[in-house]
Amino acid sequence: MNIEDGVLSESCEAWEYVILFPKIRGIAIHWPCSPLPLVTGNIHMTLRATPLVILLLSCLLMSQVAHSADRVIYEGSEGPGVGKHILFIASDHEYRGEETCPAIARILAKRYGFKCTVLFGQTEEGVIKPGSSKIPGIETIADADMLFLFLRFINPEDEWLKQFEGYLKRGGPVLGLRTTTHAFNGIKGDYAFFNFNHSDPNFVGGFGRQILGETWNPKLGAGHYGRNHQFATAMHSVPENSEHPVLRGVGEMHAMAGAYSARPMPGSTILATNQVLQSMEVGAPPVADKEPQPAAWVREYQYEGGPKGRVFCSTQGASEDILSDGVRRLIINATLWCMGMEKEISADADISFVGPYNPSTFSFKPSITDARPGEIEGFESPILKP
Helix, strand or coil, X not given: CCCCCCCCEEECCCCEEEEEECCEEEEEEECCCCEEEEXXXXXXXXXXXXXXXXXXXXXXXXXHHHHHCCEEEEECCCXXXXXXXXXXXXXXXXXXXXXXHHHHHHHHHHHHCCEEEEEECECCCCCECCCCCCCCCHHHHHHCCEEEEEECCECCCHHHHHHHHHHHHCCCCEEEEHHHHHCECCCCHHHHHHCCCCCCHHHCCHHHHHHHCXXXXXXXXXXXXXXXXXXXXXXXXXXXXXXXXXXXXXXXEEECCCEECCCCCCCCEEEEEXXXXXXXXXXXXXXXXXXXXXXXXXXXXXXXXXXXEEEEEECCCCCXXXXXHHHHHHHHHHHHHHCCCHHXXXXXXXXXXXXXXXXXXXXXXXXXXXXXXXXXXCCCCCECCC
């Protein structure tokens, strides 16, 4: 019997112990003292399977699995991003941020050289659970050069929020997609001001409004615009801002997720607006009575008087949205701009997907119920399904 995820098991028929680890093809230990073939990547060794060797190997490899199994890391080897770390955090209930984030992370790692760490909302057992407030790995924010968020109504513990807040205090750049405008909800105590509906004038609208530039408040013009799941969205660059680096090389943009209305904070620069379409088809005619709304903007934030940080926010970005070359290039360009790397933005840069990408249509019903971060390690594994 072979048990995955580092569990040592015994085959009663052959007295064979097998250990399988996510990063290692397989280790078969034949009891009690036959030679042990050890294959890990391109390294081939033969060890004698004494009880001490078995114990030491198990402890060593299990410690490696414990560190990596709750997140996925993509690291490039060449390009302008070498030596820079982007932290992605994905946990929303509907728009498949758990697909968007690793897909964009792979592009930025493989084609630009960044180290990209992707954290996910998870169950207690370590299975990816969209919308979960349990998001292991926040300690990696300490050395992050960029924060890429796809969140919705999460309520993490105070220690998690303390580390998150530490990043804002140093003015680190932030990119937020879709429901990240209402990233936090239900927080009590010291960090309740992060909630999307926070009403205190000193931080009205919480993290979304004060950092990204908008929250979720349909009564004040920030909510669904048109029939979601029935009307798709065209996005158009704002002509007067067409020379902005984020728009370099960005062509037609079609988003499958329905449009939002938005009233970004004063001082925001609107780069793209949306147009509600009459169906989900690319090129469908617009809905006549729906005037364009801001769909992507940039701004600066300053948290508690600290250093200023760059921000990009878009009300689009669902996993099917980034099938559009224009939407995907907009997001890639925005990541570089947020990091002060606008000189590296090229209109014809390769922003094609890395590895299989077959996104799921957005829905409150999860598209996956048994996937773990380790299953999408490397550049060739499917995200998140074949």
